[in-house]
Structures are given as structure tokens and as C-alpha cells.
Amino acid sequence: MILAAAAFLSVLGLRLYQEISTEEAQSGPGRFGGGRQSLLVETGVAELHQFESILEVLGELEAQAVVEVMSKISGRLSQVLGHRGEVVEAGQLLAVVDDVDLQQQIRRAEAGIAVSRAGVNRERVTSTSLLIQVERYRDLHENFLISTQELEDLESRLGVAEAQVELAEAQVGQSEASLRELRVQQEQTRIYSPLSGYISVRHLEPGALVSPSAPIISVLNLDRVKTIVGVSESALSQVRVGLKAQIEVDAFPGETYQGTVTRISPFLNPETRTADVEIEVANLDHALRPGMFARVKIDSGISWTSPGIPRSALLTRGSEKGIYVLGEGMTAIFQAIETGRITGEVVEVLGGLEDGVEFVTTGAQNVNEGDRVRLKGDDMGGRDGFRGGAGRPSGRGQESAVSDRGSGVRGQGEAGQDVSVSPDQPGSQGDRSIGQGKRESRQ
DSSP: OHHHHHHHHHHHHHHHHHHHHHHHHHHHHHHHSOSSOOEEEOEEOOEEEEEEEEEEEEEEEEEEEEEEEEOSSOEEEEEEOOOTTOEEOTTOEEEEEOOHHHHHHHHHHHHHHHHHHHHHHHHHHHHHHHHHHHHHHHHHHHTTSSOHHHHHHHHHHHHHHHHHHHHHHHHHHHHHHHHHHHHHHHHHTEEEOSSSEEEEEEOOOTTOEEOTTSEEEEEEEEEEEEEEEEEETTTGGGOOTTOEEEEEETTSTTOOEEEEEEEEOSSOOTTTOEEEEEEEEEOTTOOSOTTOEEEEEEEEEEEEEEEEEEGGGOEEETTEEEEEEEOGGGBEEEEEOEEEEEETTEEEEEESOOTTOOEEOTTGGGOOTTOBEEETTOOHHHHTTSSSOTTSOOOOSOOOOOOTTOTTOOOOOOTTOOEEEOTTSTTOOSOEEEETTEEOOOO
């Protein structure tokens, strides 16, 4: 008995499920024109557009001129003038190295020069005295009062004296050269800026030991800035020196700065397969700063005409890019396409789309494969909001405005959706659609 009762209940439940499913299948699509409401979209066809070969790359701004100011001599810093961010002019004093030792060396050299000059005077007196004696001995020799040997000995002594004068004068010149060298070193204790600009880094403080290889202050000039970007091997043929470039930075949204391609690396980086391209930008107002992230667009000057679609129509599904074309019964069908360059809001179509094929533009992001769509602005009476009229009758004739009290309205639709009214309900004339906050009557 228990098994029989269980079997009877199972058969009864199956019959009830089949009857409910059949009723839902018959009533769902027929009562309000479909189980799922159609989506309001706009459509279009591919049009010819002018495309330009503009290479978009990323880079970082750098100062065109950066100098590490160093000392030419070793010593201890007594002064460091200027701090980070301060403006400096070419020739402005930036640092001073202690020159006490050099001053002592200079005084010693000056004293040595004085001694050398005194020695020159002594040798000159000796040479002059010997010259007078030689002249006297020559007169005596002519009168045979002295021998030839005595005259020659005196002339030899005169030659030695003259050589001593030249040696003393040379020693004076050597001492003076040493003094000039010391004074040059003393001048080098005062370190000046080689260019006008800003102090970017202050490396050392007063009291620090400095050498010719140690930077003291870094100075950069911002009258011109540059960015070095990597251009791929495939696009390198489009770039040449002299091309114009547009630079945008996040610090100044909407501002565009003009630059020029100045240098192109003759070789490619073996790791990235890119070549360095240098772009210079005039920056007289010093608004652009080193380290800013730059978006660079290089105009190669090449343009062509090709079919294009609105960027809003382009969709990505997995690894494919495509659009929704209109099929039978105004259903959306995904069509894969091959895209090219993107200029503004227009996408170049290289293949996959035939001429004259209508596709969804506005609203494509809300559509799924197989969804039924309704075109914005379609004649409700003539086309029932669908191309092809599938699933609902087409009511002709003049429509009147639909009020909230109309007996044929099923209810207010969800936000952003239209609720259609069947023509066979009381109080309706033809097809009507009700949107959120707005009711329309179309003839």
C-alpha cells in the first residue's frame, strides 16, 4: 500500500509540473511581447574616416642640462652657499674651500722670488765688474803689458758671471710661475655656478673634506627639458629627426606641450627591442619639472582613409574584439572584427565587417549575445519598436498619450526600462511604451 501511494503521488506531481510548465510557456511570450524586455540602443554603419599615424609612447621628463659642481682642489669646505630649489645665475659663488695653507705657501713663494731677484742683482754686479776688467786687460794686452793667458782667464770668469746672471733670472721666473700656480689654486677655492638654473641637490655641508671627484652641488637648467622614450622595432621606421611631438603630463590636465624629435639611437636595446628617441620641449615658464610622467604622441605625418566605427561600439570578448550586428527579429549577434589604429573616439576596421552592415553603437555594453533590441526613435505604431516585428502585432493609426490611469498599462517598469502595452488590452490604442519618468506618444 505504501509503495502504491508513493507511486500515485509521483505521477500526480509530474502531471502538475507539466501543466504548469505548459501554461508558463504559452502565457509568457504572448502577454507582453516577450519574456525579456528589449533594450533601447542606437545603431550605425561603418563610415570612412581619416586616420593618422601617431605613435603614442610613455616617458619621463629630464632636464636638458644638469651639472655636478665639484672642486678642482682638495681641502675642507668653509662655506656652502645655496640650498635645494634656489635660483642661481651663471658665475654665482656656490662654495668656498679653506685656503689658509695656500696663503702660507703664497707668502713663502713671494719671499723666494725676492731672494731670487736679489741673487740676480748680485750676479749682475759681478758680471759688470768683470766686464770692466776685461776691457782694461785688453788695452794692456795690446800694449804687451800682460800675457794672453791672463786676458783669457779674465774673459772666462766674465762668461761664468754672465751665465750666473741668466741662471738667477731663470730662477726668478720659476719662482714667479710657482706663485701664479698657487694663486690659481687659491682662486679655485672659490667655486662658481657654471650655468643659470636651480639647485637640485646639495651634496656636502661646510666642514666636509672635498676632492676633485666629489660633487658639492647639482645645478640644472629648466629652459628646455627632454624625455627619452623607447620606440619599438616595428614603429622605428616612422620616426625621424625633426618630427613634431605632443607631450601631456598629469600635473597639468588638458595642457599640451610641443616638442621635437632631436636624436634617435643608432642601435636597439637587445632586451626590450626598442630604440631610444630623444624629444626636446621648450620650457621657458619652467612649468615642466624633471621626473614628471609624460605621455608622448609623435606625429609621423602619414595619413590614410579607412572604414571606422565608434569606440563605444567596440567590445572585447576573451581575446576577440568585435561588435553586435542586428540579426533576425532584431537580435544582437556578436561579430568578431580586426581593428587597427584608434584616433579619438573612432576605431579603424581592417576586416570582418562588410559594407552597409548595421551594428549597435550606443548601448552595446549592456547587450548580451541573443538579446532583442529596440532602436531609439523607431515608429512605435509602424515597427513596434523592433525591426522585423517579430513576436508582436503592428498597430497602425494615431496614438494618444498614455496616462497612469490607463487600464491597459501593466505597471511602472524598472528604472531605465520601457514597459510595452498590448493593443488588445482595454484603454489602449496601438502600441505604447512607458519609460521612467517620461511617457511618449508617437504617430
